[in-house]
Amino acid sequence: MAREDGANARSVIDIRDLSLTFETNDGPVHALSNIDLNIEEGDFVSFIGPSGCGKTTLLRVIADLEKPTGGHISVNGVSPEEARLARAYGYVFQSAALYPWRTIANNVALPLEIMGLSSEERAERVKRNMELVNLSGFERKYPWQLSGGMQQRASIARALAVEPDLLLMDEPFGALDEIVRDHLNEQLLQLWAKTNKTVVFVTHSIPEAVFLSTKIVVLFPRPGRIYDVIESDLPRDRTLDIRETPEFLKIAHRVRDGLRAGHSYDD
């Protein structure tokens, strides 16, 4: 499995001069403007920025949950809508959004039912992906019987079961405590190293962004725009210990400076 950071990596997401303006009763809101970004296969890209900077909106544009009002975007070489219809990505939301009337296994199987897979294929994928997120043995539990961290892991298994090459994650660990978050970060990293997926990850935690990413995109609010793109030279297989190294702290420092510059304390 050759995955050197080389020049011949395939572009997965190509964004050029993208803008998105919401029309509201108080006038237009410029959620995104002048976004230029290229994400290559195997990248782990984090969007980080203060609230209201458009990081979630940008992710939703990639997922075709929002339509841009200007510029160009392609996902896997086609429009986001075509990519969505081809089920090119798995999406993990801020909350687990499990359906309460389905068991955990049936929640993971939901996208597979919609894709029309056979029951054997479904059972096999559910088993494999629940193992991947360490949820074996909880197949027949209902969501309310699981902790928040386990629910979020189930939602990751559900996104992975689609077997997408592209994983879009919107602050998936935002509501979890520090220890659980660290643990899931490590698991996610192992998963990414094992599967050669492209991940786009929204967060507002600097250590999380630096620990996970090969590329960190710092966004500014009003209008949402890219302030800095930081290529991380940390090794691909990392452990949580890396957070104590000077290289890690250097990158974290640069991210923090970017966030400071973008923060206005007037409001």
Added chain:
Amino acid sequence: MSHGGASASLNPFSRLMSGTAGPVIVVVAVIFAAWYVAAVLLNTPFQRDTYERAGQENVSIARLITDTLAQERPVMPAPHQVAVEIWKTTAEKKVTSKRSLVYHSGITLSSTLLGFLIGTTLGIGLAVLIVHSRVLDKSLMPWIISSQTIPILAIAPMIIVVLNAIGITGTLPKAMISTYLSFFPVTVGMVKGLRSPEIIQLDLMKTYSASQGQTLLKLRLPSAAPFLFASMKVAVAASLVGAIVGELPTGAVAGLGARLLAGSYYGQTIQIWSALIVAAVIAASLVTIVGVSERIVLKRMGMAQ
């Protein structure tokens, strides 16, 4: 018992009142007491007339009270008179007898259930259409709401007469009136229920590029289940009212409505009250059955914790 330790030290009366059984018994006792007092007061004028005509004077209060509670056609029958009448017309009559309340209840119940079934199906169908089409939402909803502002007593005879004219008789016309009353709460409840999924749950379906039908089947309908049961409780009681009202205008010969009608023709107040009490018991049973199936279904869906 969670609070058994605390109540054990109290006197027996306090202990009885600390649960639900005690207070319920007290409330029922108060209702019966009030009913008896009302029966005595309302039946006294007729009883005094009777004494006067018979030339009886200086009748004791005790005898007056006994007599007011034993009239043949009282203005207000006493609870025990109604109980005796119900016993005589249920347990002591053959089920096939025209004088058996079980027979009449069966007639009314069958059109109630048929109407409820059609009404619920219609209600769900309308709700599905309304949720999926803005045009239907705007055009159907006003009609659905205004349909319920027409007094059912005005529209019931028309439905019966029209259906009779085209050769439909028996249970179905009455069931149509039950349908008319029962589809409404189901439609309103299901529209709310089908719209109850959160944005995030709908977005999830979109990321799977699920069709509208798949979203309906796998997300909207299961989300609507609690709403459906809540509206079915209202609908089943309304169905019974519809079936009884449907028996009134045509002078139907069978059914609880027919018993009410016959009772009022001949001043048989005890018969009217018996039919009313039986109707109330049936309504309560139907609502209970819907409630029990709600618990079972939601538990099996994993939604009752």
